[in-house]
Amino acid sequence: MKQSPYKKTIPAAVMGALVVLALGACGKKDGAGAQQGGQMPPAEVGVVSVTPTAVGMETSLPGRTSPFAVAEIRxxxxxxxxxxxxxxxxxxxxxxxxxxxxPASFRNSVESAKAALARSEATLVTARQKAERYKELVSIKAVSQQDYDDADAALKQAEADVAANRAAASTAALNLGYxxxxxxxxxxxxxxxxxxxxxxxxxxxxALATVQQLDPIYVDVTQSVSELARLRRDLESGVLKRTGDGQASVKLVLDDGSIYSKTGKLAFTDVTVDAGTGSVSVRAVFPNPKGELLPGMFVRAKLETGVREGSILIPQQAVTRNTKGEATVMLAMPDGQFMPKVIQTEKAIGDKWLVSDGLKAGDQVIVEGLQRLRPGTVIKAVPLAAASAPAAGR
The missing domain is CATH 2.40.50.100 (RNA polymerase II/Efflux pump adaptor protein, barrel-sandwich hybrid domain)
Structure with a gap:
């Protein structure tokens, strides 16, 4: 039996389509395999290199202003x-x-005292002359010894009267001045x-009135005994070095947050500890030529306690907390890996943390790109300024 030409054509067309589909599927499979087998580019992170430096240490303490001198007028x-x-x-x-x-009554007292003084001075002249004459006469027995003794006593009494009246005249003059x-x-x-x-x-x-000297002006603050003792230990051990002439300078932050334009000096630290608060009083003195500071104002005093050599500062955004509440940073390693590091932070200085333990010179601390870090991620560490430049450009 003879086959139809149409029946031969259909299987050939289907076969061609299947071949094309198979080749396309193989191509997609090969391509997917190549993509899965390739490596992702390293994640770029911004780092800062730990460099120990000298840091001026400050202590911020609350306080109030008080007059430099007060006089109650009475x-x-x-x-x-x-x-x-x-x-x-x-x-x-x-x-x-x-x-x-x-002053009328006081003027009268002055005039009366002057008159009494003049009278006593006149009496003194007479008494002195009589005593001098009797002294010569008693030597030749012209007068008795008793008469000479009486004249000498009268002289001494006249001298005493003059001294008393002179003091009374001086007192009267003082009262007139008062x-x-x-x-x-x-x-x-x-x-x-x-x-x-x-x-x-x-x-x-x-008091009739009160006068207060406000230029200069005092700022009285309190400091805990423990902090004062630690400061002294650091200065004695050399961890802190005194600046300038050894007298701590003080900056003032006003109640509205502004910085007072003048710098003060530490005047003294009290020697008595407050039994209730366990603190001592610290007094600083500030120039106040424009009268900007008034007695009783609430302020914060920043005392420059010294300079700490070899201090480590890192940006605050580089520090996170682990599940134990410990401060940690991520360090970039030379092989493109990263690792967490627990550190000890002492205090904030501006936008940085002062690190007391956990880092050493040369460590690369990751500051930017922390969100890109995943287990197994390979990183590329670049200086923080270079890593921030593209972002700034965008």
């Missing part, structure tokens, strides 16, 4: 206040008259507690 004599000679809240100078007390109530210091004066016409008494308990 009268030293009593009387009626005739005038108040200052503006409340203004600046006064040392020796400036603040109040004038009625009628002008003056400021003992320069500074800013507060409100007055009396007005013109008020009666005041000597050494009264209520």
């Amino acid at each position: 009268p030293q004599v009593g009387g009626i206040v005739l005038q108040r000679l200052f503006n409340e809240g203004g600046e006064v100078k040392a020796g400036q008259t603040l109040y004038q007390i009625d 009628a002008a109530v003056k400021s003992p210091i320069s500074g800013r004066i507060g409100k007055s507690s009396v007005t013109q016409g008020a009666l005041v008494t000597a050494s009264q308990t209520t």
Whole structure:
């Protein structure tokens, strides 16, 4: 029986299509195998090289401002206040008259004391002349010894009267001067507690006004005894080195977070420990020419305690915490691997951590690209500035 030409054509076409599909499938399989067998490019990470350096150490302590000097103005004599000679809240100078007390009675006392002094001085002249004459006469028996002794005693009494009256005249003059109530210091004066016409008494308990010297001004802070002892140990052992003349400089952070423009100096550290807080008082002195600092302001004082040589600083973003709460960093190894390292951080200085243990000079600490690290990942360490440059460009 003769076969149809159409029946021969169909199997040939199907066979060709199957061959094409098979070859295509083989090609895809071979290509997938090649991709799986290849290696991923190394993950690029930014690193910083650990370089020990000298770091200025600071201690931040809370504190309050207080006047450099305070004078409570009280009268030293009593009387009626005739005038108040200052503006409340203004600046006064040392020796400036603040109040004038009625001086009339004190002038009279001065005149009376002067008169008594003059009278006693006149009596002294007569007594001295009489004693000198009797001294010559008693030597020739012209007067009795008793008369000479009486004349000599009268002379000594006259001399004593002169000394007493001279002291009384001086006291009267002082009281007249005290009628002008003056400021003992320069500074800013507060409100007055009396007005013109008020009666005041000597050494009264209520101050007429208060003058505070605010330039310079004190800043009083407290420091724990343990921290003070550690600081002294570090200085004695040489871990910390004193700067300049050995007197610690102090910077001031105001309540709004701004930095005060002037630098102060550490004045003294108290020798008595507060039994309740276990701390000691530390006082710094700051120039205050514009009066920006007022008594009672809350501030934070940053004391520069010294310089620590060989300190290690690393960026804060390089430090993470493990499940135990320990500070850790990732180190880039020379063979393209990485490893975690537990470190000890002492304190934050700006945007960096001060590391006291766990790192050494030359260690490569990974700062950028930490999210790319997976087990088995090969890394390429580049300096942090170079690693950040492409990102900045984008």
